[in-house]
Amino acid sequence: MLSRLGEMIWADWLWFPEGHGWADLTDGDGVVFxxxxxxxxxxxxxxxxxxxxxxxERTVATPLAALLGVSDKQRVRASPNPVLEAHFRSTSKHPTQSSIEGLSKQTGCSVRQVQRWFRRRRNQDRPSKVKKFREASWRFTFYLLAFFAGLAVLIDKPWLYDMTLMWENFPKMPLLPSQYWYYMIELGFYLSLLVSVASDVKRKDFKEQIIHHFATIFLITFSWLVNYIRGGTLIMVVHDAADYLMESAKMFNYAGWRKTCNFFFTMFAAVFIFTRLVILPFWIIHTTCVYPLTLYRPFFGYFFFNGLMFTLQILHVFWAALIVRMVIKFLPGKQDIVEDERSDKEETESEEEGEDCELRAKSKNGHMQNGHTPHNNNHQKAD
Known part of the structure; x- marks a missing residue:
């Protein structure tokens, strides 16, 4: 039964155009597939x-962080409190105002103290700046090397300049050693990212990143299996073109080099928009989606491959919107440094004091409107 199911899943008509199949990928006469x-x-x-x-990260990134002046400020730890800790772990890290007031009564702490405790406790779980710098420097190094390796693989290939040639003699296109290693290294790197994602810095687009990793792995794997190697190498080099610029901007951001950070981020935004919103959809996806219909009748593999491509493209539009928002922030009259919209920002003591003052003001107004005067901090309430 399993054998029959396997035959159905890998049937020639599913993954190849009419008249072609897995037999076309049999090695022979010195040609490897x-x-x-x-x-x-x-x-x-x-x-x-x-x-x-x-x-x-230990031998290169950490010393580089020290050289660039990246350091972590000392965080004030939240004092041990079993009641607040239980609420933090099991209920919410961002309690509502009514929950804060209830916890205030349970613990005998003021509303202000409860609010400060939760801020300090949240800050304890946030990754340090040095940790974020190490991650960014690792990805920067790989993406930079991968981009130029991809260019070296493609620079003398005719399908880089005429993308319709990616379908020439499909699927009987020999595998080159440079293509083999480019694929294996790229796929191995994305698998490593999927393994390390649990310990890496979690950002607001965490779910989108997971979807992107899976879509990329499926895309690389599928293109390898059915010999979409030429199109796959083009897609990978286009993705690597902008990523190392983004990671370099992050590194200078963590180092506090504002002008350098903004310069690299501007370059990243321009390259990202050009490669992923222009080259990818209008050149590469057009050649994988529209051009094949002039050569073959549609088949399942065609729809599957382009479905993955469109999934990536939707994510690119999502990220492009975030990038534009960040670019707007350092236009003239705006703030003078890029902040990663996906990052979970650390809450500072100054923010605590400002919000505490606002809370006290609201609490005072609320009691005065109700005609009551607060007797102690444990019974303060905000509107």
Missing amino acids: PKPKDLWATVPIALCFLVIRQIF
């Missing part, structure tokens, strides 16, 4: 990336 078993090589490559990353 991609094979499913080749993908197992990405597992040890991913493990190597995880080990190399740890070594890199």
